[in-house]
């Protein structure tokens with residue numbers, strides 16, 4: 001048997017996790033900048049600990065030399081959503097990505113595990129470029145709601161504490177908590193459009209305020225400074241009104257003014 005160079009083995013998986021976190025976080029940022037609701041709320045990622053790799057290999061009777069071929073979750077990405085509906089939107093996003101090739105899917109949302117665990121799992125191939133060249137590895141992507149993530153994090157810690165033999169009375173409580181999570185997620189889904197409207201308005205307002213203040217700052221260097229201070233005061237006054245239409249009108253007027261100054265400075 002060859003000596004296992006764990007650092008060398010794990011480097012591409014570590015790289016994949018880091019790259020995918022950046023990519024999915026950027027996707028969230030792009031949605032926010034465009035004022036569009038993003039079905040992904042949070043991105044997490046982890047490289048499986050060597051001890052967990054060894055435990056899983058032992059449990060599944062996998063030879064150490066076969067670990068890379070047979071373990072799909074050395075690189076793990078978790079995408080957390082607000083609503084159950086979002087999970088399937090995220091699945092669609094992943095299926096369409098050109099940098100991920102879906103190998104298999106498991107729907108533990110519609111087919112809850114006996115433990116009460118719910119999540120959508122995708123195993124996908126991902127290409128990394130390292131010092132040693134090109135390598136295709138498998139990545140496990142778990143997609144679940146905030147509530148499901150809460151449950152599974154707690155349950156995972158208890159599994160660790162009790163070495164996978166959780167006492168019956170705690171199991172029962174976890175099972176009741178899993179049922180409560182289903183009720184909670186359903187309740188949240190029923191007010192989804194209201195929550196999304198509220199979040200969208202917040203996003204639209206935040207983008208508008210950022211635009212206005214950037215314009216004011218840029219114009220401050222070009223236009224009459226006193227006039228710009230007046231405009232800034234006007235902005236604070238309108239902002240206090242808490243009226244999105246007025247804020248939008250103010251932004252358009254400021255845009256026109258900025259265009260005028262830009263045209264002047266061009267000529």
Ligand code: 0O2
Pocket residue numbers: 048052056073106113115116117121151152153155156
């Ligand atoms: P860790 O420590 O999170 O990495 P299979 O091949 O289908 O028989 P496998 O490969 O374990 O079994 O796949 P499965 O069942 O889809 O589980 C993959 C991962 O999902 C697990 O990885 C967990 O992260 C998570 N998971 C599955 N079942 C449960 C559960 O009952 N509770 C919690 N909290 N998480 C679960 P690992 O390697 O088991 O664990």
